[in-house]
Amino acid sequence: MLTQHRTSTPRRGRLILGAALATSVAAALVGCSSGDPLGADSGAPADTTSITIGSQGFAESEILAQIYGQVLAANGYTVDYNPGIGSREAFIPGLQDGSIDMIPEYSGNLLQFLDSSATASTSEEIKEALPTALEPEGLTVLDAAPAENADSLVVTPEFAAANNLVTIADLAPIASTITLGANTEFQIRPYGESGLESVYGVTGYTFKAIDDFGGPGTLSDLLSGAIQVADIYTTTPSIKQNNLVILEDPENLIAAQNVVPLLNSDFSSDKLAALLNPVSAKLTTDGVLDLNEQSNSDAKPSPEKLATEWLTANGFL
Numbered sequence: 001m002l003t004q005h006r007t008s009t010p011r012r013g014r015l016i017l018g019a020a021l022a023t024s025v026a027a028a029l030v031g032c033s034s035g036d037p038l039g040a041d042s043g044a045p046a047d048t049t050s051i052t053i054g055s056q057g058f059a060e061s062e063i064l065a066q067i068y069g070q071v072l073a074a075n076g077y078t079v080d081y082n083p084g085i086g087s088r089e090a091f092i093p094g095l096q097d098g099s100i101d102m103i104p105e106y107s108g109n110l111l112q113f114l115d116s117s118a119t120a121s122t123s124e125e126i127k128e129a130l131p132t133a134l135e136p137e138g139l140t141v142l143d144a145a146p147a148e149n150a151d152s153l154v155v156t157p158e159f160a161a162a163n164n165l166v167t168i169a170d171l172a173p174i175a176s177t178i179t180l181g182a183n184t185e186f187q188i189r190p191y192g193e194s195g196l197e198s199v200y201g202v203t204g205y206t207f208k209a210i211d212d213f214g215g216p217g218t219l220s221d222l223l224s225g226a227i228q229v230a231d232i233y234t235t236t237p238s239i240k241q242n243n244l245v246i247l248e249d250p251e252n253l254i255a256a257q258n259v260v261p262l263l264n265s266d267f268s269s270d271k272l273a274a275l276l277n278p279v280s281a282k283l284t285t286d287g288v289l290d291l292n293e294q295s296n297s298d299a300k301p302s303p304e305k306l307a308t309e310w311l312t313a314n315g316f317l
Contacts, residue, residue: 050080052080053080054100056084056086056091057084057086059292059295059303061104063306066307067307067310068104068279070307071275071311072276074316087183088109089185091103102263102264105261106149106150107130107255107256107259108120108255108256109255112189112191121252122252122255123258140263143260143276143277144259145260145283146285147258148256148258148259149235150256151232152232152233152239153230155222155228155230155244156245159228166247167247171202171229172203175202175205176205178206179229180207180208180229180231181209181231183211183213183214184211187207190253196253208227210227214232219238222244234285235289259280261276
């Protein structure tokens with residue numbers, strides 16, 4: 001179970017306490033004035049106004065968590081944050097056991113994590129397939145953002161030129177000579193070892209686990225030659241800053257990865273959707289890349305500050 005960062009009574013406890021108080025109040029009202037219409041509402045469920053928002057172990061996820069959280073805080077919610085949770089293997093159980101209520105997610109990888117046989121690859125196909133995969137898990141999503149941050153296999157421009165690399169398929173003839181660096185779970189993802197072999201014939205490479213979500217350690221190993229291919233997210237500033245080459249994926253091995261709020265189904269509500277869907281609609285890939293570049297600058301503003309500035313500029317605060 002993930003660490004619970006709420007300082008108030010847990011949600012389930014609040015609901016039980018609220019129900020008990022409501023019953024007591026109703027009984028008192030009946031005792032004082034039989035037939036009081038207030039008594040008719042005593043059994044209504046309490047409004048959930050406290051939320052814990054998780055984030056994965058990289059800056060973009062923390063910024064997105066702050067963007068969604070600050071909008072909720074400005075509209076009457078008590079918001080706690082649980083940052084740095086890590087991969088889906090950790091935060092999916094956290095959503096299910098109530099350690100967190102919501103986390104910013106990426107649509108394609110979420111679908112493939114829940115259903116390894118899923119073949120949906122476009123944004124629309126994934127949108128249609130997700131509810132069926134999520135429902136048995138007790139999870140749901142709100143509207144997806146236009147912003148997309150997909151895994152990508154990247155190489156240095158020098159390595160691309162020396163080996164005539166344009167697409168992922170071009171790795172096949174040299175696969176036995178390369179080391180690919182990525183998070184540990186890359187190998188078991190549909191676009192990892194099995195997908196690279198079945199779709200592009202890329203097999204026999206050496207794998208190096210670098211668990212920083214395509215961050216500084218991955219970049220350092222790529223630039224030094226310790227690895228020749230890296231899995232780095234497409235909105236990572238280091239790609240542009242170092243002129244890295246993203247290998248094309250003409251067979252759509254790597255599915256669309258739109259930003260989407262992922263929730264425990266019990267926590268989802270029309271109110272939450274009405275507040276957060278307009279925020280997602282404003283999030284673009286270029287906008288997220290700009291936030292990441294600011295986060296990676298010498299000033300290193302906090303995710304909280306970046307989120308506040310973005311929300312203010314876009315009219316949400």
